Amino acid sequence: MRAVGSVEDDRREPESDLTLLCLRLAEGFRLDEYEHPVAAAVAVAARGITGLGQMKFAERFGRSEADVDAAETGAVAFIDLSAEVGDLLEASQRFDLLQLADLDRAFRRYRSSRMQLWSTGSRASSPA
Amino acid sequence: MAKITHAEGNLRSDDRSRVAELMARIVDGDDAAFFMLVSEFDSRVAYIVRQFVTDMGRRDILADEDELSGLVTDAWLVIRERAGGWSADGAMPWRWAHLAIRHRVSEAVGHRTTPLMEDDGVEEAAWSPTGDCEDLVLTRLRCGDPRLALMLTTLKANLSGRDYLVVVEYLQQQSFGDPSPSHTVGRLYRVKPDNVRQIYHRARKRMRKLAADDPELESLRGFWWLAA
Numbered sequence A: 001m002r003a004v005g006s007v008e009d010d011r012r013e014p015e016s017d018l019t020l021l022c023l024r025l026a027e028g029f030r031l032d033e034y035e036h037p038v039a040a041a042v043a044v045a046a047r048g049i050t051g052l053g054q055m056k057f058a059e060r061f062g063r064s065e066a067d068v069d070a071a072e073t074g075a076v077a078f079i080d081l082s083a084e085v086g087d088l089l090e091a092s093q094r095f096d097l098l099q100l101a102d103l104d105r106a107f108r109r110y111r112s113s114r115m116q117l118w119s120t121g122s123r124a125s126s127p128a
Numbered sequence B: 001m002a003k004i005t006h007a008e009g010n011l012r013s014d015d016r017s018r019v020a021e022l023m024a025r026i027v028d029g030d031d032a033a034f035f036m037l038v039s040e041f042d043s044r045v046a047y048i049v050r051q052f053v054t055d056m057g058r059r060d061i062l063a064d065e066d067e068l069s070g071l072v073t074d075a076w077l078v079i080r081e082r083a084g085g086w087s088a089d090g091a092m093p094w095r096w097a098h099l100a101i102r103h104r105v106s107e108a109v110g111h112r113t114t115p116l117m118e119d120d121g122v123e124e125a126a127w128s129p130t131g132d133c134e135d136l137v138l139t140r141l142r143c144g145d146p147r148l149a150l151m152l153t154t155l156k157a158n159l160s161g162r163d164y165l166v167v168v169e170y171l172q173q174q175s176f177g178d179p180s181p182s183h184t185v186g187r188l189y190r191v192k193p194d195n196v197r198q199i200y201h202r203a204r205k206r207m208r209k210l211a212a213d214d215p216e217l218e219s220l221r222g223f224w225w226l227a228a
Helices: A019-031 A037-050 A054-060 A065-072 A083-092 A097-125 B013-027 B031-055 B065-081 B098-109 B123-127 B133-142 B146-158 B161-175 B181-189 B193-213 B215-220
Strands: none
Touching: A019 A037, A019 A097, A019 B031, A019 B065, A019 B193, A037 A054, A037 A065, A037 A083, A037 A097, A037 B031, A054 A065, A083 A097, A097 B193, B013 B031, B031 B065, B031 B098, B065 B098, B065 B193, B146 B161, B146 B193, B146 B215, B161 B181, B161 B193, B181 B193, B193 B215
């Protein structure tokens, strides 16, 4: 039991929400032109929770290192991320998966509207 | 838990080697190590940011969880950007980069302002870009969807004036097909897009909990806005 007024320090860090950090990382990945920036940030965050390097992480979840790397470099869509990624984030209780999914949707909508604009522009400027 | 009274006041001997290991991995391009660093040492950076905000005379921000969280995230990103120049023999990264962090906080926080009063009846008009947000809500209510009416009434009762307007505007922008409602709403209300998203999602989370706990809000349980 701790005495009233004691200054014992149990050294536990407060558990901060990491969603915002994940969102910022995703925005950076988008500028780097990753195909699936939010999925990449989520995959990186999931491995970050475990504290493992890519190889150990792949071993632990029965994946190839190439698969882990593909997810972290944005080659895998949010919806196609392996189950352990979502499970790790959810279990940590430090990420709002709904918010991340919404950003993914927003980025995809933005991307498709840009592509639509681009293709309309190309048609308009191409010779008849 | 004892309050941490100094950013490095409860530094453990093994902290330094852990920080050095994670910083080295960040420099090698391992962003997962960045998440580890933040998870383990977030309170140190949060302490420094709170100090800067206080020094800048913006104690009002200390009470704004979303704004403060955004500043702490900015500070971590400063550390990540500069990781390559950090030396394990010197001060801890957040001490080493404190001038750059201070600069980033100062850019975000700006000049000292008088905090807005939440319930003085003036704030909503001041925050509203056109002053007609309330009318738009009422128009929607007149459409006769009782669940939407209940949701908006509950939202209004449970959010600050600003947050309510941010959420309603976000919903409207989304329904107009705005591909980036957080940026649009952020510009209108002078809130960072990240904070707009936080406000929006916290409001949704809160409404979901209210709908689950309160029998009077039972009809909202299957409502589209609260569905995952």
